[in-house]
Amino acid sequence: MKWAREIAVKPGKKVDLSRFNPDETFGITEDEANADIKEAVKKLGKLQNLLYADRRYAVLIVLQALDAGGKDGTIKHVMSSVNPQGCKVTSFKVPSSEEAAHDFLWRIHKAVPGRGEIGIFNRSQYEDVLVTRVHDLVPKDVWSGRYDQINSFESILNQNNVRVLKFYLHISKDEQKRRFEERITDPAKNWKISASDFTDRERWDDYTKAYEDALTKCNTETAPWYIVPANKKWMRNLIISKEVVKALKEMKLRTPEASIDLSKVKLD
Ligand code: ADP
Secondary structure (H helix, E strand, O other), X not given: OOOHHHHEOOXXXXXXHHHOOOOOOOOOOHHHHHHHXXXXXXXXXXXXXXXXXXXXXXXXXXXXXXXXXXXXXXXXXXXXXXXXXXXXXXXXXXXXXXXXXXXXXXXXXXXXOOOOOEEEEEOOHHHHXXXXXXXXXXXXXXXXXXXXXXXXXXXXXXXXXXXXXXXXXXXXXXXXXXXXXXXXXXXXXXXXXXXXXXXXXXXHHHXXXXXHHHHHHOOOOOOOEEEEEOOOHHHHHXXXXXXXXXXXXXXXXXXXXXXXXXXXXXXX
């Protein structure tokens, strides 16, 4: 795919987000993208059916972004042909008192999809090295140990047939402003704004630094990050739908054999 080299970073290489253009389109037009999205989304539906029947693998899609980055829109569009029976979205919020009483991966592990399923994380384990770090919610020696812990956790998932795909939706500060303004002026979108959106925007640079560290330190062969140009929603939807389809195809999914000898079945 046209963007393959641009959105993936070699494991071990330091990520500098200023080198990734959130407006990038790789020479693709909106019309071309929309036609390809339609096709990819349809394929995704078919492949999910096969994943469900095959029951050997699970797929975990991690979505991370700054506020108004488009996580909800991605889920709505890219997953529109997926059978809800085999798909579960989990949105991670400020930890409840029960969650906070456990290690940070406790609530995450419980939400990992079972074999045959697609799981989508709307925010994820990465909040514990992002918001937690930016807002000093735990001491540095605690959050700094978590990159290795996350890598070990994702490696366990990989070894247990959970394919982990991590997408960082990369928007610019101007685009965030535009989306916030839309949420303020459109009464139907007012509910989407929260006070933390504004305090977090003031910490844009700190978040960028925290993201760069997470994207650098937790970018592995088995659980890679994709840095998705996301100012244009169609570009974002195109890349994510095509990458998920590609990952599903690589699994070489197949329908299992019948569990009974069908030649002996007699129907009246
Ligand atoms: P979203 O912005 O994802 O649509 P919300 O507006 O409810 O949903 O925001 C969820 C909030 O929960 C975010 O501010 C996020 O930083 C916060 N959050 C998620 N995980 C954690 C965590 N582990 N520790 C602290 N805050 C968290």
